[in-house]
Amino acid sequence: MNKRIAHILLFLFVAGFSYGQSFNVWSYNYQNIYTYDGATNVDGFTLRFSFWGWILYVPNWKLSVQLTAPIQAGDGTVFPSEKISFVPTRTEGQAWPGPIPTVSQIGMPSPVPLIGTSEVFLVPSSNAPLYQLSLLPRSYELKMIFNLVVAGGAYLSPLQEKIFPFTLRFTAYRQDNSVIGVLDINYTIQVHRLSGEYSIRISTEAANGLLEFNTAADYINGKSVTYTDGLAVSAFTAYQVTVRSISAFFSSSAGDTLPLDIVRLQLSGGSGITTPVTLSSAAKTILQGLSTGGIAETYDITYYTEPNDLRLFNVPSEQYETSLMYEISPQ
Incomplete structure (x- = not known):
């Protein structure tokens, strides 16, 4: 009986999933602020995963950032952390087989503001794994590039000419919350003397506003007076205008008084957002607008009362x- 024997040469290649990936951060770690518009550190942070080998597979990885302490200047002045945001712009790198995942494929939210010293996630749970599959050892690299944005606004005014050093802690996690890497990055924001000129002007007529009640109809129907182009403003950034009374009430030379809120104020014209208000000794916002480019923009001012306001009846004639104070400030 003839026997036939087949010889099979079997190669068995065994490779495990590597935990040899590394995580590091690169940063332009100084930001100057010169205007009320705030500032953007373009491509200010690069967060990088790297690996050398055959097989890499890390699904559902996460990436976070947090302040290690509140942001304070040397005199104790606090910089509001929520005004600082990370904005992902793109990814770069190499993988086998490529391509590397994009910002949208990873699922990176934008923007991500800091929240005190709480941990916030730049990547809550990646939709794309750290992945490489090669028959030869190769280099893997995934770089995520972020802008660091400091918001503009009036909050910058008391922060002028101060330096704010702080530390950001970046942590990369696997899906089981084991840590791939942790890095602390020192960063500094310097708020200089801010530019951006603002001006406000009340016309001569409006500066001496007068509501006269001469007839019964004035009391019954309410009374109003409008000063055309009574208010002029100019600004190089977004702005707001507030008004308040210096006194807590209207008063006469004889010592009699009337409450402030019997009179209302309304602006009209111009391109800004106007809000009618009752007069008060507390500042109230009556106008919000964008930069006028330094060109004066005018608004009509109307003072008026409501019909049948009983507080105006039976008072001494x-x-x-x-006195009213109008104030313009950056928004």
């Missing part, structure tokens, strides 16, 4: 007055 006198002249009641108060």
Whole structure:
């Protein structure tokens, strides 16, 4: 009986999933602020995973950032952390087989503001794994590039001419929350004397506003007076205008008083957002607008009362007055 024997040469290649990936961070770690518009550190942070080998597979990885302490200047002035945001712009790198995943494929939210010293996630749970599959050892690299944005606004005013050093802690996790890497990066924001000129002007007529009640109809129907182009503003950034009374009430030379809120104020014209208000000794916002490019923009001012306001009946016939303060500031 003939026997036939087949010889099979079997090669068995065994490779494990490597934990040899590394994580590091590169940063332009100084940011100057010169205007009320804030500032953007373009490509200010690069977060990088790297690996050398055959097989890499890390699904559902996460990436976080947090402040190690509140942001404070040397005199104790606090910089509000929520005004600082990370904005992902792109990914770069190499993998086998490529390509590397994009910002949207990873699922990176934008923007991501800091929240005190709480941990916030630049990548809550990646939709794309750290992945490489090669028959030969090769280099893997995934770089995520972020802008660091400091918001503009009036909050910068008391922060002028101060330096704010702080430390950011970046942590990369696997899906089981084991840590791939942790890095602390020192960063500094310097707020200089801010540019951006603002001006506000009240016309001569509006500066001496007068509501006269001469007839019964004035009390019954309410009274109003409008000063055309009574307010002029100019600004190089977004701005707001507030108004408040210096006194807590209208008063007469005889010592009689009337409450401030019997009179209302309304702006009209111009391109900004206007809000009618009742007069008060507390500042109230009556106008919000964008930069006028330094060109004056005018608004009509109307002072008026509501119909049948009983507080105006049976009061001594006198002249009641108060002084109003209009103020413009960056928004």
